[in-house]
Amino acid sequence: MPDIAVEDASLPDSPTVQEEYLTHAFPSILQSFNSHVAAAIWHGEVNIPQNKGPLKCHNHSSKILAWPWWSVENNTRFKAIIEQFGLSQLARCTYRFVNKLLISSFVERWQAETNTFHMPVGEMTLTLDDVSTIVGLPIVGKSVSVPDVTDHHGVTLLVYGLGITERAAHEEVSFAGGNSVRLEWLRSQFAGVTDSDPDEAIQCAARAYLLFLLGYTLFSDKSGGRVPVVYLGLLMDLGSIHTYAWGAAVLTFLYKQLGYASRSGVKQMGGYMTLLEAWIYEHFRAFRPH
Template structure:
């Protein structure tokens, strides 16, 4: 049985941040609350995931989460520049990148494996101010929906290995996709469908 990482609760944004979120295409995604993880459903989907084809093999046939699903469920942009970069897998490289980006570096206690703990990034976010208009404008030029979908595929491929015991985000995308495609499994929505669909 896989365990699921849970996202942090929503923060409240001031008007200036909301304006930047709308401009960059992240506003709708920022309004999505926490979706309670359905471990049994996630495990059933992972068991039916085939890493070679990036599809679920169900009794009714093969199916996959698509870019259109991505755009409708989370509301992230799916056109624009690709989100690419080097994979940083050691302490020294991450430390140098943090110094370059944030002018501050995390301590070794702020690392988990080859990544930085989200608590450090959240604390950093409280102290930083978004003031560089050029960087804010460039954010909206990227296909964040494609990156999120690729991350989901990678998480499913990793979780389908026999030695993996957990799966990370974006579980909201996976669960809402399953509830749309298999509506008899879905919880009863509190409100009529709205955009993005994960807000139901």
Template sequence: MERVMHPSPVEPTLLRLQSHHRSELLWKEKTPYDLSIRPIKIETAWSLFTSYPSHHRVEEYLSSAGLYDVVRVGRMQYDRHLLTAMVERWRPKSHCFHLPFGEAMITLQGVQVLFGLRIDGHLIYLADIFGKGRSWRDMLEALTGYVGPISGRSFVSITNLTDFIKDELEMEPIGDDNPVAKVEKIARLSMLVILGGILLPNSSDINIRLHFLAFLDLTGSAGSYSWGSTILAYLYRSLYCASYEGARVRYGYLPLIQLIK
């Protein structure tokens, strides 16, 4: 007698949110094509580092902040079909993927080993910097020298930001003789692109949060933050939202999903 594997949950009473899970449409064969996962576009952010490799003086700041290994690993090509399949297997309550051979999850150790991101240290808590009456435009100009337009009060276009960095590097490339202040500004700009354009992108595809400026102290505190746990928590929230019917993953560091073992 041929054994048939039923693809849906064996015991539905244990999965109280199944009726709202995106896999429910799959079991009913009602999943439309446009519900496949559409990763956010990160080409603009990566184009900065592929076209203008960081000088070793900038690399030192990025390394001390614990972010340079991400640049060294480089950009990974997204597999939409794999991402869609993995999200359909994600269970928000258990925070793991339910696969035919068992459960799998993204761990802090994996984040650290694969991308060199710190998983201990100070937590990133944006609520600490809200409502302090600080002008993000003034802070952006003071820390980076950027005087271009911003979106609203706390966002900047990633295209405008990367174009500004490229223009700065074209006019005055970073070398061994540049003033420290110049190198620090380019380092902060690069860190802002890494955080807001690659590791912690939002769903807009085009803007970077200026709140990251509060964590870019190059005197040493930038390297004391637990970037790895922040990035993993942010991705978990993205998966939580995307696992429900009609949603998509549009933010978070998606290579962590593709590299899960």
């Protein structure tokens, strides 16, 4: 049977057609790409960095250091409780400053549909092993699952978890909004605990600090200064806090924040910046500060 030559009319066969094809359609099969910042750059809608500029990356190391429980001499009982949970290292390994230009450059390569950075060498992503190695968080254990809570339930969590009055809980939730509490309110109310306080007060202060730490590190969001009350539900049983897979939770939360930040028009990003930046330095050593 003789060979039959078939001309594919769908393929551009002239430089002019090819240029027009490449100008009007970015070669991506991802459905969400039209809202991605890279699409806006491709179509000339965003001129980085003149118009969009680097992302505002939320980092709270100075606020974490404002509650220096590890250097206080008369709170040994409080220290003993905090140290056993496997989260205390977060207060000591958080970067003082974030390289927002570096973070922004990587966010532009993030695709939420694949949860990967699309690099010239292929696709890369943060893994559970990275989380365990870089920040030492447990990646195996009970799932960190938090349901939606009503305002009434949020107030109840505050009353029983932090030992405050129902009136004080209502006032704080109303002031902070979004069924949340202010992180600086937690510090102002509970940072003064000492060994002379009752066991129950020390335990309440420990829950307050851990909620404070989660809000400023693992689950830092774009609010910049609040944390949802629902996380307090994970801290009620102090003896089981170390059994949660916190590493898996922070990775999931960071994936979501990267997805939000990669959208066109978004100007800020939440998530644990130290984890992301340390991962970049680990795998792209040319970016390491000298």
